Amino acid sequence: MTKNELHSLVEETQPNICGICVLQDGKEIYSDTWNGYRPTDCVHIMSATKSIVSLLVGIAVDKGLIGSVDDKVLSYFPDYPVKRGEKTIYDVTVRHLLTMRAPYKGKGDPWTKVCSSDNWTFSSLDFLGGKNGITDVFDYRTVCLHILSGILYRATGMKTVDFANEVLFRPLGIAEHENFYAETAEEHKDFTLDKAPKGNVWFSDPEGLGTPGYGLCMSARDMAKIGQCCLDGGKYNGRQIVSAEWLREMTVSRGIEDGNFRGMSYGYLWWIIHPEKKIYAAIGNSGNVIYVNPEIKTVVSVASYFKPTVFDRVDFIEDKLLSSLLAN
Numbered sequence: 177m178t179k180n181e182l183h184s185l186v187e188e189t190q191p192n193i194c195g196i197c198v199l200q201d202g203k204e205i206y207s208d209t210w211n212g213y214r215p216t217d218c219v220h221i222m223s224a225t226k227s228i229v230s231l232l233v234g235i236a237v238d239k240g241l242i243g244s245v246d247d248k249v250l251s252y253f254p255d256y257p258v259k260r261g262e263k264t265i266y267d268v269t270v271r272h273l274l275t276m277r278a279p280y281k282g283k284g285d286p287w288t289k290v291c292s293s294d295n296w297t298f299s300s301l302d303f304l305g306g307k308n309g310i311t312d313v314f315d316y317r318t319v320c321l322h323i324l325s326g327i328l329y330r331a332t333g334m335k336t337v338d339f340a341n342e343v344l345f346r347p348l349g350i351a352e353h354e355n356f357y358a359e360t361a362e363e364h365k366d367f368t369l370d371k372a373p374k375g376n377v378w379f380s381d382p383e384g385l386g387t388p389g390y391g392l393c394m395s396a397r398d399m400a401k402i403g404q405c406c407l408d409g410g411k412y413n414g415r416q417i418v419s420a421e422w423l424r425e426m427t428v429s430r431g432i433e434d435g436n437f438r439g440m441s442y443g444y445l446w447w448i449i450h451p452e453k454k455i456y457a458a459i460g461n462s463g464n465v466i467y468v469n470p471e472i473k474t475v476v477s478v479a480s481y482f483k484p485t486v487f488d489r490v491d492f493i494e495d496k497l498l499s500s501l502l503a504n
Contacts, residue, residue, distance in 0.1 A: 177500040183208055185500075190492060192462060192483040194219050194373075195396030198501060199404050199475040206501050207397065211481065216351075217373035218393040219479040222460030225378075225392040228340070228402065229324055230274060230445035234422035235343045241331040245271040245425075245444075249304070249323060252330040256301055265305035273324055274444040275430055276316050281306040285319040291364065296381040297326030314432045314442065318389035325385040336386030337378045347417050348405060350398045355380040356391075367391075371481040390460070396479040402458075403466040403475035427456050438490075449490055463489040474498065 177185070186193050187210055194213040198206040209215055236242040249268045250256065258265060264279055272278035280303050293299040300320045325336050332339050341352045356377035358364040367379060368390075379391025386392070394402075405411065410418040426444040429451035441448040449455040449467075458466040463486040467476040476493050480486065 177503075179206070179208065182206075182497075182500055183210070185496065186210060189496075190463070190480075190489070192371075192480045192486065193478060194481055195477075195479040196497070197396040197400040197477045198497070199400050200502075201473050202404060202408070204400075209396075211371070213373055213479075215397055216395055218376055218395050218398075219464065219481055220368060220374060220379075220391070220393050221399065221458075221464040221479065222390050222462055222482075223318060224399070224458040224460035224464045224466060225390050226318075226321065226388060226445040227458030227466065228344070228392055229321075229328075229336075229388040230426055230443075231344060231402070231406075231418050231422075232328060232336070232340055233270070233274065233324065233444070234418045234426060236328060236331050236339075238419045238422060239343075242270065242327070245269065245274060249273065249301075249327065252327045253297075253301065256298055259302070262305050264307070264309050265301070267310050268304055270324075270327065272310070272312075273321065276314050276442060276445075277312050278304060278315070278317070278320075279306050279308060279311055280304060280315060280317060280320060285317055287319050290319045290322065291361075291381075294382055296322045296383075296387075297329075297385065300326075314430075314434075316437075319387075321389040322381065322385070322387060324388045325381075328388075329385055335380075335384045336388070337380070337384075340378070340386070344402075344417065347415060348398075348401045348412050350394075350401060351376045353378050353392075355384050355386065356393075357382065357384075369482050394479070396477045399458075399464075399466045399477035399479060400475050403468045403477060407468050407470060407473065407475055427454065457490060459490070462486050463492075465489050465493065467493050472498075472502070 195209045290299045300322045353376045374393040378386040409420040429441040429448040431441045453471045455469045462483045463480045465478045
């Protein structure tokens, strides 16, 4: 399939894709854009943000700023007023947050209560714990993951975006990012739904802490740099960005009990696509993906604007994109 044919295939069958970048053996073998986007334009990568935060936590662990993933969450918030009768919260660890096995009160994400508060970290902590104790059951959350940004801030003394710029983005040659704060609920909604290109921004709370569950904006080319760093054992241009030890731990496959999520398993905020082949991915709503395949030394990044019926594009990447490119 020629590049023009592949361009048309994406345009016709995956209409909200804005950019794709494919690297093999560290070299770019394919890159293209759609919907009026330029290669440097960013999209909101949705929940793929979580996987970038996992790398930031790993770097903080590597530097000794976070002692261990087994640290108790509340050890970072000695000033948090625990609700009367709440006991479970004392046993929740950083690992529970990273593996989506933290216990919460209620079902689903309390968007309104957290995002309308002055302190999103403490508001998220209000939902952590509960009467059932530590169940170690997979419970996928987004807004309540804001606790991780709070931990990073307490551990590093830096706002999320500043820490990311210093230890991850600049070393990878990714443009520095700035905070984006929505003054109103309508602006918050528009940030997600708007189809126009975005800048190098990270959605933040009123205190300037980047949302760890969503909110990061990146181009497909910069997403691919993240994937290549992971594929290369945490190195980039000879510099160790994140330890190989963290990457191994991050991608340990942990099964999901109910069998949902298209049969995938989970690591530390990364989806494990094929455990036997060690293929994993950052996946965000609307089909935003950083796909890492060590078996064929390939990274694929897909950047897309918001479309509610698209949750991931792993099948498209494996069955259409790679089969077309690697057949040539």
